[in-house]
Each structure stands twice: as C-alpha cells, then as structure tokens.
Amino acid sequence: MCTTQYELCEEIGRGRFGTVFRCFDITTNEIYACKIINKTVLTDSTDRQCLQNEPKYMTLLSPHPNILQIYHFTENDDVLTIVIQLCQTLTLFDKIVKTTFSEPQSASIMVQLISALNHCHNLGVAHRDIKPDNIFFDSMGILKLGDFGSAEWFSEEKKMSGIVGTPYYVAPEILMGKEYDEKVDIWSCGVILYLMLVGIPPFYGDDAVQIFEAVVKGNLRFPTRLFRSVSSSAKDLLRKMLCKDPSRRFSAQQVLIHPWILSGGN
Structure with missing residues (x-):
C-alpha cells in the first residue's frame, strides 16, 4: 500500500x-x-x-x-x-527511436513542452534536465513533463551553478562551469527539436567526453542530406534555441511566438 x-x-x-x-x-x-x-x-x-x-x-x-x-x-x-498521474508506457525517447517526426508533429510536441517550461520559468523554477526520457504522454496523448529531481530556483539576482543534465542535451554554459540561467532548458529543447526532425542530435561523439566537447564548441550545422525537406522557418527557430550565447538565446516566451510555432509547423 x-x-x-x-x-x-x-x-x-x-x-x-x-x-x-x-x-x-x-x-x-x-x-x-x-x-x-x-x-x-x-x-x-x-x-x-x-x-x-x-x-x-x-x-x-x-x-x-x-x-x-x-x-x-x-x-x-x-x-x-x-x-x-498515470501515463503511457512510451516516453518521447521511445517515440523518437521508432521514427522521425513531421514538422507539424514536432511543432505540436514543442509547443506543449515549451508551454510547460514557460510556466516553470514564470515561477522561478528551471528544470535543468530536459530530455526525451523525461517527457511523457497521458492516455489522450497530451505531453506531460516530469522528473524534477534536478530542478532549481533562479531569479534575476540569483543565477544557478553546478554540473547537471545529460550528454547530448546539456547546455554549453553548464559544461564550461559558468553561472547560468533558465535558458539552459531552451537549449535542451532545441536539441530535442533537432532530434525529432532528423533523427540525430546536433552535437555528438563516441563517448561523453567527445559529446561534451562538441556541445561546448556549439557548431550548429544543417547537413543537406538530413535537412533537405526541413523548412527555413524550423531552422531559424533551431538557431535561436541553440544559440551558444545565452543572452541571445530565445526565452520560452519567445519560442512560443515564433512563426514556425504559431503556424503549427506548416
């Protein structure tokens, strides 16, 4: 019991x-x-x-x-x-393993995920471990963000510190040992969006060290063979979410009003 x-x-x-x-x-x-x-x-x-x-x-x-x-x-x-809340057995990670997503499917998931984060950030909470494994779906297919074990308070006066997160999804400023803000969550969402659209992460390597080195370099690329059918609007949003400079990186609110999101990925 x-x-x-x-x-x-x-x-x-x-x-x-x-x-x-x-x-x-x-x-x-x-x-x-x-x-x-x-x-x-x-x-x-x-x-x-x-x-x-x-x-x-x-x-x-x-x-x-x-x-x-x-x-x-x-x-x-x-x-x-x-x-x-009881959710489906399959997480977003399980779904990504099975297939890549269309732009409308990706936009539908992203607007729900960013809406959850916008709520968190407005209350002064950063999740700090956004990854597909922590994204669930209820019986109706509605996205549910979970696993707040790494969450932390932040404010304009109080930045966060400490190495948290997961290879592939962690923001570069965390790995560089800098103080950081809630925009680390937006970076992680950008990685997820890239992954949904083309099936591979934007920064990768053979082991954790190589992955972290690629993340810190932050050299965002859109290989033609993968992105041939991805719209310029989706790529524009990816650039703004995966911007290495946190001061120029989009906030959750900015993501929600980007044209690609507002058009439902169409």
Whole structure:
C-alpha cells in the first residue's frame, strides 16, 4: 500500500531509485501511478536531494496541462512514496527511436513542452534536465513533463551553478562551469527539436567526453542530406534555441511566438 487511501496493483516500471506500480484510489476508483523509493540504499547526498526535490517542485508547479501531476506524497526515514498521474508506457525517447517526426508533429510536441517550461520559468523554477526520457504522454496523448529531481530556483539576482543534465542535451554554459540561467532548458529543447526532425542530435561523439566537447564548441550545422525537406522557418527557430550565447538565446516566451510555432509547423 502507498497509503491507506491507495491500493497497489502490478509493477509497471523500475528505475535506479525505486519501483513504480499502478495503483487506485479506493475512495474514487481513479487509477494512478505510485513511485516507491527505498531511501536506505541512497548513499549519495546528491541523489537524496534529487528525490526530495521532485515532490516539492511538482507540487508547486501543479496543476498545469503539460506537467506531470502529483496527487500525494509521504515520507519516512526509509521510504518516499509519490502518487502521480498515470501515463503511457512510451516516453518521447521511445517515440523518437521508432521514427522521425513531421514538422507539424514536432511543432505540436514543442509547443506543449515549451508551454510547460514557460510556466516553470514564470515561477522561478528551471528544470535543468530536459530530455526525451523525461517527457511523457497521458492516455489522450497530451505531453506531460516530469522528473524534477534536478530542478532549481533562479531569479534575476540569483543565477544557478553546478554540473547537471545529460550528454547530448546539456547546455554549453553548464559544461564550461559558468553561472547560468533558465535558458539552459531552451537549449535542451532545441536539441530535442533537432532530434525529432532528423533523427540525430546536433552535437555528438563516441563517448561523453567527445559529446561534451562538441556541445561546448556549439557548431550548429544543417547537413543537406538530413535537412533537405526541413523548412527555413524550423531552422531559424533551431538557431535561436541553440544559440551558444545565452543572452541571445530565445526565452520560452519567445519560442512560443515564433512563426514556425504559431503556424503549427506548416
């Protein structure tokens, strides 16, 4: 049992920190997902902090149509239990592995993702680990941004620091050890958009070191063989999201009013 209100059903997922079960609310018969984390196996203070961050930020940011909703969480010395919205098994990563996306499909996903981030940024929260694995879909196919374990507060006066993120998606200023702002999330979204359109990331290498070197160089290219059928408007948005200079990089609000987004990728 997650709590006396929720009854556990079958296991539907397993991660580094714990196990996810399908569960239902015995008072309403609504179906949810229940993430149960064994805190006793967490020896790293960073891992422990990430797990404590997740329910805190999800509670602050809910409800939003494109953010994974949290319904309940409890914690004791040994276990952290989080009841969240039940989503489809396939993440955006799984979908990208299967196929490339048309421009309208990519625009539909991007407007939902950026809408979620615009909400976060307006509340002074940066996600800091945007990647396809953290992007889910509900039963109706609506995008839900999840995994806020690396999230952090920011403001005009308070920049962020620290190496966080995932190879391919991490912004160059993070890897360069600089203080940074919420636009690191926009860089990561730009990588995802590039990946959706052509099936490969814009910056890559044979290992993490080579990937990081490519990211820091930030040499954005549009190979003809890959981008022959991609519109100039989509490429313009990519340039503005994957701008190495954060002061010139688009904000979430600017992305939302770019012509390619407003036209639905048409």
